[in-house]
Amino acid sequence: MRAGIFATLFVLAISAPAGSQTATLARGLHAAATRGDPGSLDEALDAGDDIDARDGLGRTALLLAVEHGHAEIAGTLLARGASVNAQAANRDTPWLLAGAAGRTQILELMLSRAPDLSIRNRFGGDALIPACERGHVDTVRLLTTRTKIDVNHVNDLGWTCLLEAAILGDGGPRHQEVARLVLAAGANPGLADREGVSPLAHARRRGHAEVAGIIEAAGGR
Numbered sequence: 590m591r592a593g594i595f596a597t598l599f600v601l602a603i604s605a606p607a608g609s610q611t612a613t614l615a616r617g618l619h620a621a622a623t624r625g626d627p628g629s630l631d632e633a634l635d636a637g638d639d640i641d642a643r644d645g646l647g648r649t650a651l652l653l654a655v656e657h658g659h660a661e662i663a664g665t666l667l668a669r670g671a672s673v674n675a676q677a678a679n680r681d682t683p684w685l686l687a688g689a690a691g692r693t694q695i696l697e698l699m700l701s702r703a704p705d706l707s708i709r710n711r712f713g714g715d716a717l718i719p720a721c722e723r724g725h726v727d728t729v730r731l732l733t734t735r736t737k738i739d740v741n742h743v744n745d746l747g748w749t750c751l752l753e754a755a756i757l758g759d760g761g762p763r764h765q766e767v768a769r770l771v772l773a774a775g776a777n778p779g780l781a782d783r784e785g786v787s788p789l790a791h792a793r794r795r796g797h798a799e800v801a802g803i804i805e806a807a808g809g810r
Contacts, residue, residue, distance in 0.1 A: 616644075617629065617632075617633045617638065618630065618633040618634070618638040618639075618640075618642065618650045619642075619644050619648070619650050619653055621633055621650070621662070622650035622651070622653040622654045622657075622659065622662050622666070623653045623654075623656075623657055625654075625657060625659035625661070625662055626662075627661060627662060627665060630650075630662055630665060630666075631665070634665075634669060640666060640669055640670060640671045641671060641672050641675050643675075643677070646677055646678050646679070647676070647677035647678035647679075648677045648681075649671065649672065649675045649677075649683070650662075650666055650671065651663060651666045651667070651671040651672070651673070651675070651683045652675065652677055652681060652682070652683045652686060654666060654683075654695075655683045655686045655687045655690065655692055655695055656686060656690070658690070658692060658695075660692070660694045660695050660698070663683075663692075663695045663698060664695075664698050667698050667699065667702055671683075672702075673699045673702045673703070673704045673705075674703075674704065674705045674708060676708065679711055680709070680710050680711040681710060681711075682705075682708055683695075683699065684696070684699055684704040684705075684708070684716055685708065685710045685715070685716050687699065687716070687728075688715070688716025688717060688719060688720045688725075688728055688732065689710070689716065689719035689720065689723070690725075691720060691723060691725030691727070691728045692728075693725070693727040693728045693731055696716075696728060696731055696732070697731060697735075700735060700736070704716075704736075706736065706737065706738050706739070709744075712744050712745050712746060713744040713745030713746075714742070714744035714745075715738060715739070715742050715744075716728075716732060716738065717729065717732045717733070717738050717740065717742070717750045717771075718742070718744055718748070718749070718750045718753050719753070720732065720750075720767075721750040721751070721753050721754040721758075721764075721767045721771060722753040722754065722757045722758065724754075724758060724759070724761070724763030724764045724767055725763075725767075726763050726766045726767060726770070729750075729766075729767050729770050729771065730770055733770050733771060733773070733774035734774070740771050740774045740775050740776040741775070741776060741777050741780060743780075747782045747783035748782060749776065749777070749780055749788075750767075750771050750776060751768065751771050751772070751776045751777075751778065751780070751788045751804070752780070752782055752788050752791065754767045754768050754771070754788075754800070755768070755788040755789075755791040755792040755795070755797065755800060755804070756782075756791050756795070758797070758800065759797075760792070760795060760796065760797030760798075760799065760800050764797070764800060765799050765800055765803060768800050768803045768804060769803055772803065772804070772807040778804050778805075778807045778808050778809030778810075779808065779809055779810055787809060787810060788804050788809055789801055789804045789805055789809035789810060792804055
């Protein structure tokens with residue numbers, strides 16, 4: 590009986606479509622990246638898994654490592670050649686998501702991997718705009734001082750990084766520092782939204798006096 594079972598399993602294994610075997614391997618790689626399990630990750634990669642294989646949502650192992658904040662896993666994947674520009678179904682890339690989530694350590698690891706600064710997220714934005722919105726100070730500092738990211742890029746909502754900080758920020762110390770950083774990097778303090786409302790006017794409307802003062806001191810009107 591046991592010999593018959595083994596024979597059946599062997600036949601199923603050798604007759605399984607190559608694509609399904611690849612998908613099974615990829616699931617192991619993605620699971621290791623999601624869990625933050627370096628041993629399983631190395632095992633999957635050493636077994637020949639495609640490092641940039643996609644799951645059902647178009648996410649790579651590196652994107653999953655970024656999503657869950659596993660810097661060690663991300664470092665291993667990057668060292669083995671994982672793409673920082675692979676775009677998922679929702680248009681996230683590892684680089685874009687790292688910016689939005691404030692994964693500064695992972696972003697720094699990605700700097701040598703040729704991130705494509707022209708790729709846009711589902712809102713037409715770059716890595717900097719959501720980092721400013723969420724007040725990720727260290728991330729904004731890295732992006733504005735160590736990359737050539739466009740601090741005046743306008744997303745599909747008609748907002749720049751400074752506008753997002755003024756409109757969606759809380760006006761507290763983190764968003765004050767974000768405003769200082771992007772203005773020091775060349776953000777235009779007078780670049781208004783589609784209705785002609787300036788960052789200064791938005792900050793004042795929101796009652797964010799400190800942010801308004803920073804923008805005004807930089808020449809905002």
